[in-house]
Amino acid sequence: MTDRAMRLSLLGLRGDKGRDPEITGLAVDSRQVRPGCLFAALPGSAVHGAEFIQYALRQGAGAILTDRKGAEIAAAELAGADAALVVAEDPRAALAGAAALWFAAQPETMVAVTGTSGKTSVATFTRQIWQALGHKAISLGTMGVQGDYQAKLAHTTPEPITLHRVLAEAAAEGVTHAAMEASSHGLDQHRLDGVRLKAGAFTNFSQDHLDYHKDFDEYFAAKALLFDRLLDEGAGAVINIDDARGRQMEQIARDRGLKLTTVGRAERADLRILNQRYDATGQDLRFSLYGQAHLVRLALIGGFQAENVLAAAGLVIAAGDEPARVLDTLSSLTTVRGRMELAAVRENGAAVFVDYSHKPGALASALQSLRPHVMGRIVVVFGAGGDRDRLKRPLMGEAARQFADVVYVTDDNPRSEDPAAIRAEVMAGAGPEAIEIGDRAEAILRAVDTLQPGDALLIAGKGHETGQIIGSDVYPFDDAEQASVAVAALDGRI
Numbered sequence: 067m068t069d070r071a072m073r074l075s076l077l078g079l080r081g082d083k084g085r086d087p088e089i090t091g092l093a094v095d096s097r098q099v100r101p102g103c104l105f106a107a108l109p110g111s112a113v114h115g116a117e118f119i120q121y122a123l124r125q126g127a128g129a130i131l132t133d134r135k136g137a138e139i140a141a142a143e144l145a146g147a148d149a150a151l152v153v154a155e156d157p158r159a160a161l162a163g164a165a166a167l168w169f170a171a172q173p174e175t176m177v178a179v180t181g182t183s184g185k186t187s188v189a190t191f192t193r194q195i196w197q198a199l200g201h202k203a204i205s206l207g208t209m210g211v212q213g214d215y216q217a218k219l220a221h222t223t224p225e226p227i228t229l230h231r232v233l234a235e236a237a238a239e240g241v242t243h244a245a246m247e248a249s250s251h252g253l254d255q256h257r258l259d260g261v262r263l264k265a266g267a268f269t270n271f272s273q274d275h276l277d278y279h280k281d282f283d284e285y286f287a288a289k290a291l292l293f294d295r296l297l298d299e300g301a302g303a304v305i306n307i308d309d310a311r312g313r314q315m316e317q318i319a320r321d322r323g324l325k326l327t328t329v330g331r332a333e334r335a336d337l338r339i340l341n342q343r344y345d346a347t348g349q350d351l352r353f354s355l356y357g358q359a360h361l362v363r364l365a366l367i368g369g370f371q372a373e374n375v376l377a378a379a380g381l382v383i384a385a386g387d388e389p390a391r392v393l394d395t396l397s398s399l400t401t402v403r404g405r406m407e408l409a410a411v412r413e414n415g416a417a418v419f420v421d422y423s424h425k426p427g428a429l430a431s432a433l434q435s436l437r438p439h440v441m442g443r444i445v446v447v448f449g450a451g452g453d454r455d456r457l458k459r460p461l462m463g464e465a466a467r468q469f470a471d472v473v474y475v476t477d478d479n480p481r482s483e484d485p486a487a488i489r490a491e492v493m494a495g496a497g498p499e500a501i502e503i504g505d506r507a508e509a510i511l512r513a514v515d516t517l518q519p520g521d522a523l524l525i526a527g528k529g530h531e532t533g534q535i536i537g538s539d540v541y542p543f544d545d546a547e548q549a550s551v552a553v554a555a556l557d558g559r560i
């Protein structure tokens with residue numbers, strides 16, 4: 067970043083006392099500040115970034131962006147400093163704007179998707195459709211950047227500096243289309259403020275992240291930011307109207323003058339699911355677009371995938387592709403890694419699926435949606451993550467008890483917490499018949515062992531993850547791999 071420089075004013079920022087230094091880079095972490103950098107001292111949940119202004123100045127920061135409180139905290143250090151001070155009402159929003167200007171390029175056609183579940187799936191399907199139509203496209207989110215440009219990401223919605231660096235790199239590689247996940251944290255922290263979006267989608271809403279958002283309404287309000295603030299008037303809004311929150315979002319989008327496409331089973335939905343027929347390898351979907359019926363074969367497990375596929379189709383259409391051509395691509399869509407992914411099949415035909423459901427609503431819907439594909443019993447193996455929303459643990463237990471026939475409770479990234487204590491909270495909801503096995507590999511082996519012809523096992527919670535986080539160590543662990551190993555061992559192939 068340091069091989070070029072840009073005046074502070076060209077980043078949309080105004081320094082105090084008319085100061086307008088050349089900026090050589092952007093940083094949110096004082097430890098990454100290099101001479102001439104702009105340091106954004108953001109109000110944090112643990113500390114105010116302004117506590118680190120003294121270090122940023124020592125490293126040679128050329129400008130400090132913060133809020134009024136930050137300026138007060140660091141008043142003494144700032145008084146004698148050469149660096150320009152920029153005080154913004156909302157420094158996160160100002161940083162997002164500055165990052166967009168600094169990196170300048172982004173794919174021409176960008177869309178974002180929010181909702182409690184389905185963001186990764188919709189973003190991935192959107193990218194797959196674009197690619198099938200011949201566009202150079204990426205999806206960006208929980209699984210990193212995938213498609214015609216690839217990169218790892220630490221967050222679902224990265225902070226603006228990383229986000230715009232990646233978008234600029236992708237654009238430089240010729241990527242013209244990008245679908246990104248908008249997490250509620252990302253929206254709340256203005257991480258996407260500088261992204262030029264052609265359309266946004268809303269999937270659904272259920273319990274999550276109540277460790278971060280004060281309550282349901284605040285969590286919803288964060289998701290609504292995509293429609294009531296980020297998208298420009300006239301941009302597309304693709305909204306699943308099957309639940310009450312979806313209809314609330316629809317109203318918000320309507321009030322903002324967005325161009326609506328409704329999705330769902332509701333009779334008035336523009337992209338409407340008419341019927342689904344399930345079998346062991348996928349489903350036939352009958353749907354309509356503006357009243358015109360279509361039939362498509364989807365090699366995807368789970369009724370909710372139809373909602374995700376139609377939301378993705380809606381986004382691609384809203385972003386400018388021709389509807390008939392878009393619908394033609396749908397039969398080519400492939401399973402998203404770790405989302406109702408077939409991981410292994412036993413000799414007796416019983417199937418093992420790996421899924422990323424790690425929230426009560428997602429677990430319930432994963433299990434419910436598996437049911438019509440399965441003739442026998444559904445067995446589930448799952449746990450709940452440590453250092454994350456505790457309220458969801460018993461609720462996940464209840465979902466498993468209600469929608470699976472055999473329940474194994476195990477560990478899923480206990481992090482700094484006591485694994486047994488997490489399991490106890492899950493077990494409280496899962497009921498006395500649930501079987502508790504801390505070691506995840508053993509739980510998977512035991513569950514695979516119970517599978518009879520026609521049964522299916524759902525290993526939930528880790529999806530595409532490749533590690534088990536215990537304390538601060540990450541041990542290699544891949545549910546799909548463990549499933550294959552267990553099947554091979556039990557069927558006498560190893």
Ligand SMILES: CC(=O)N[C@H]1[C@@H](OP(=O)(O)OP(=O)(O)OC[C@H]2O[C@@H](n3ccc(=O)[nH]c3=O)[C@H](O)[C@@H]2O)O[C@H](CO)[C@@H](O)[C@@H]1O[C@H](C)C(=O)N[C@@H](C)C(=O)N[C@H](CCC(=O)O)C(=O)O
Nearest residue numbers: 094095096108110111112113115118221222223225249251
């Ligand atoms: C809860 C949350 O979202 N926290 C974000 C927030 O950090 P914070 O407010 O807690 O930061 P803090 O520790 O209080 O520090 C305050 C400030 O001081 C700075 N600092 C800190 C130490 C230092 O030596 N120097 C320094 O400058 C920090 O960079 C920060 O800007 O602001 C930081 C800078 O923008 C983010 O990196 C950080 O994301 C953390 C890493 C995080 O893990 N976020 C997760 C929960 C997240 O965003 N997840 C979503 C959703 C995932 C999902 O859907 O499941 C995602 O999009 O990934």
Ligand SMILES: Nc1ncnc2c1ncn2[C@@H]1O[C@H](COP(=O)(O)OP(=O)(O)OP(=O)(O)O)[C@@H](O)[C@H]1O
Nearest residue numbers: 182183184185186187208370421422423428431432
């Ligand atoms: N439309 C949907 N409705 C209900 N459940 C869904 C839907 N789509 C996906 N799921 C479930 O949620 C899990 C996560 O899906 P996905 O990764 O697409 O969602 P996400 O919103 O990106 O989640 P995260 O916030 O964890 O990144 C899936 O494994 C599946 O069980």
Ligand SMILES: N[C@H](CCC[C@H](N)C(=O)O)C(=O)O
Nearest residue numbers: 424450451454478479527528
């Ligand atoms: N993005 C989510 C993923 C959780 C996945 C689950 N395996 C866990 O560790 O809880 C989080 O970090 O809360």
Ligand SMILES: [Mg+2]
Nearest residue numbers: 185186207208
């Ligand atoms: Mg995701």
